[in-house]
Each structure stands twice: as structure tokens, then as C-alpha cells.
Amino acid sequence: MPKLLPDITTVFLDRDGVINVDSPDYIKSWQEFRLIPGSLEAIALLTRAGIAVIVITNQSAVNRGMMSPEALETMHRRMCRAVADSGGRITDIFFCPHRPDENCDCRKPKPGMLLAARDRYGIDLASAVMVGDSEKDILTGQAAGCGATVLVKTGNGEMAIQSLARKGAFPDHVANDLAAAANWILDQRHV
Numbered sequence: 001m002p003k004l005l006p007d008i009t010t011v012f013l014d015r016d017g018v019i020n021v022d023s024p025d026y027i028k029s030w031q032e033f034r035l036i037p038g039s040l041e042a043i044a045l046l047t048r049a050g051i052a053v054i055v056i057t058n059q060s061a062v063n064r065g066m067m068s069p070e071a072l073e074t075m076h077r078r079m080c081r082a083v084a085d086s087g088g089r090i091t092d093i094f095f096c097p098h099r100p101d102e103n104c105d106c107r108k109p110k111p112g113m114l115l116a117a118r119d120r121y122g123i124d125l126a127s128a129v130m131v132g133d134s135e136k137d138i139l140t141g142q143a144a145g146c147g148a149t150v151l152v153k154t155g156n157g158e159m160a161i162q163s164l165a166r167k168g169a170f171p172d173h174v175a176n177d178l179a180a181a182a183n184w185i186l187d188q189r190h191v
Helices: 039-048 069-085 112-121 135-144 157-167 178-188
Strands: 010-013 052-058 092-096 128-132 148-152 173-175
Touching (some): 010 112, 010 178, 039 052, 039 069, 052 112, 052 135, 069 092, 092 112, 112 135, 128 135, 135 157, 173 178
Parallel strands (some): 010 128, 052 092, 148 173
């Protein structure tokens, strides 16, 4: 039974595989950044509903030396501009530049980025939803105490369904893509 969330104030979005097409070779430049159809419109829909949208993304390509922090900033600035041009708004972007072996507190599935967003914006995480395409995204949302987690089937979503089931960690909802996830989130407000 899905949770009822009439007071959703914030939606956390993973980036690669949710907003844009993911790549096993990392997304290292705006030229490699390809939007998933419907993602800009989905962010605009959430924005019009008064929901803050915050991107939460692991970007280890930075510390792997595959991309400079400046290139990542440029990519994010262009993504935000594309969102704004479609009528949406990204409130903030939190990213972890660390490799897995650096054992930081911010790399998903640890909840560090969500906790940092909570502290910066005074977010009640029980009124927030984490949307992602991977096991890490769902585990992050659950570890942070988000009111709900939504797994999208774009990106790594199909693999994540199986790996989460093996761990007994289930998302509150599974959606085909970000557009379907946004509609489900808005439906929860009207229950």
C-alpha cells in the first residue's frame, strides 16, 4: 500500500537515468547530455504545483579526472536553463564528486546530500520524495527518511527492481519515467 503524502513540498531527483540518458562511460560534457523525453515537462509540472525540485547526483567522473568541476558546473547551468525554458525550476543541485573508494558521507546510497539539502533549506524530509533509477537512489531516500521513494524504469530502473527485491527494500512506487513519476506524486496530494 503506497503512503499517502498530501503535503509534499520537495522532490529530490537523481540526474543520470532520470532527467537525462545515462552512460556507462559517464556524462562528461553538455554534448553528451541527452534529455529523456518528458523530463523537462515533468519538472515544470512539479514547479507549477509549488513543489521544490532538487537534484541529487553522484558525479565521480570529477575525482576520476574525467571531467573538471568547471565542466560539471557548465553542464548543470545549461540543464537548469533548459528546465527554465520549459517553465520549470531546479532549486539546487547537490553532487558528490568522490569515487566509491574515497568512502565519503555524501555519495549515494549514503544520505549525506539529502541531509545537506534538508539543513540548507529547512526541509521536512517526511514531506519529500526521492525519485531515482537505481538501487542507490531508493536506499538513499529511505536512509534519509523521505516520505516516499519512486523508482523510474529509465536508466537502470529494471535492474534496480530486481536488486532491491533481493534486499527486501522496495520503493513506494515504480513509474515508467519522470513524467509518470511526477503525475503519481501530484496524485498523492489529492488523496
